[in-house]
Amino acid sequence: MAQRTIPLxxxxxxMYLIGVDRSWLQTPFLRHKFKIKDQSEIDALRCAGxxxxxxxxxxGLDVVDHEPAHSATIEPILVxxxxxxxxxxxxxAPSSQPPAAMLAENLARATQRRAEWVHRLNGLFEQxxxxxxxxxxxxxxxxxxxxGDVLERQxxxxxxxxxxxxxxxxxxxxxxxxxxxxxxxxxxxxxxxxLGQLGIGGMLHDIGLTRIPQNIVKRPNTLSPAQKALxxxxxxxxxxxxxxxxxxxxxxxxxxxxxxxxxxxTGERExxxxxxxxxxxxxxxxxxxDELVTGHTGFxxxxxxxxxxxxxxxxxxxxxxxxxxxxxxxxxxxYPLYSLVGLSSGELAVVGAITPGKAHLPxxxxxxxxxxxxxxxxTPLDLxxxxxxxxxxxxxxxxxxxxxxxxxVLRQVAA
Numbered sequence: 001m002a003q004r005t006i007p008l009x010x011x012x013x014x015m016y017l018i019g020v021d022r023s024w025l026q027t028p029f030l031r032h033k034f035k036i037k038d039q040s041e042i043d044a045l046r047c048a049g050x051x052x053x054x055x056x057x058x059x060g061l062d063v064v065d066h067e068p069a070h071s072a073t074i075e076p077i078l079v080x081x082x083x084x085x086x087x088x089x090x091x092x093a094p095s096s097q098p099p100a101a102m103l104a105e106n107l108a109r110a111t112q113r114r115a116e117w118v119h120r121l122n123g124l125f126e127q128x129x130x131x132x133x134x135x136x137x138x139x140x141x142x143x144x145x146x147x148g149d150v151l152e153r154q155x156x157x158x159x160x161x162x163x164x165x166x167x168x169x170x171x172x173x174x175x176x177x178x179x180x181x182x183x184x185x186x187x188x189x190x191x192x193x194x195l196g197q198l199g200i201g202g203m204l205h206d207i208g209l210t211r212i213p214q215n216i217v218k219r220p221n222t223l224s225p226a227q228k229a230l231x232x233x234x235x236x237x238x239x240x241x242x243x244x245x246x247x248x249x250x251x252x253x254x255x256x257x258x259x260x261x262x263x264x265x266t267g268e269r270e271x272x273x274x275x276x277x278x279x280x281x282x283x284x285x286x287x288x289x290d291e292l293v294t295g296h297t298g299f300x301x302x303x304x305x306x307x308x309x310x311x312x313x314x315x316x317x318x319x320x321x322x323x324x325x326x327x328x329x330x331x332x333x334x335y336p337l338y339s340l341v342g343l344s345s346g347e348l349a350v351v352g353a354i355t356p357g358k359a360h361l362p363x364x365x366x367x368x369x370x371x372x373x374x375x376x377x378x379t380p381l382d383l384x385x386x387x388x389x390x391x392x393x394x395x396x397x398x399x400x401x402x403x404x405x406x407x408x409v410l411r412q413v414a415a
Contacts, residue, residue: 201255
């Protein structure tokens with residue numbers, strides 16, 4: 001593959017697109033790799049705030065004027081609140097409204113698929129609880145489908161898990177850790193094989209809990225010392241299940257056995273390769289993130305921002321782990337597409353597009369006014385055009401708790 005990173009202004013019909021300068025979570029596109037067929041696709045990229053793209057010159061046209069190419073890299077960023085910054089005169093908003101209908105359709109598909117996977121994983125884990133064995137072919141089939149969906153509509157897949165009702169069950173938690181692991185692996189440009197290893201490891205990281213009595217699993221924060229020791233044995237129990245089931249490979253085994261042991265010294269002591277221990281650390285961070293936002297371990301659920309901040313503070317002394325947290329922050333974004341946010345005016349709005357270079361000033365659709373009344377149709381608000389002292393985002397809300405359906409809001413925008 002011959003890759004070149006070029007400004008969007010040089011993108012032409014006939015070029016083969018393989019990457020953009022931001023997480024796909026911040027775009028509404030269904031595909032991540034495709035040949036540009038007409039100018040409207042380039043216009044859609046521009047509307048999404050894309051400034052640079054990466055093309056494959058073996059599968060499509062190359063630029064005529066060859067300029068030095070460079071590789072886009074993901075830079076770690078800190079967790080910080082988004083300040084109310086006055087818009088710069090030089091920054092312009094997208095020239096047209098984002099495709100709200102496409103966003104709604106992608107979310108509907110992703111939600112349906114997630115419900116199907118939850119059902120299948122519940123059956124898989126229950127079968128493992130009874131038999132002590134994992135069905136390797138079923139696991140591989142599900143992970144292939146998940147990777148395909150994440151690569152096709154990442155933003156919608158993320159929204160489907162964020163907008164779900166908090167559910168600390170083993171299969172829900174496993175599916176979420178799996179999905180986020182694949183998303184983070186894709187952002188780090190991992191191969192399809194590596195994504196499969198990460199995804200399976202994330203899906204099965206707590207499979208050892210199927211060997212633990214359910215009354216212990218459901219209340220891990222109120223256990224006696226003996227019960228706590230039994231609960232803490234689940235990574236070892238999970239490793240035993242994988243070894244008995246066979247065919248899962250060393251990388252997946254390292255994740256299942258090592259996702260709670262994140263120090264480098266632990267990995268060396270257990271004889272793990274650097275790559276396999278890195279996988280375990282990545283899944284371990286995502287495991288803790290989902291536990292924090294769902295209350296999986298019995299504590300009060302946090303917002304995404306609170307969970308990321310806590311993880312960053314928890315691991316700031318470990319350069320490798322804090323980098324993983326920073327990558328996760330970059331993938332999730334400040335205010336991802338589909339987020340429900342509360343404004344300083346008391347209104348509620350859905351994030352409909354990310355403003356280039358100003359992630360904290362997205363395009364919004366106000367769906368509830370300051371008095372709690374629904375806005376029909378939802379009112380567009382481009383924060384980049386707000387004057388100093390105007391409306392700002394105050395916090396991220398839980399759409400379920402607020403009684404709002406994000407897909408319905410987007411369909412009302414498109415109507």
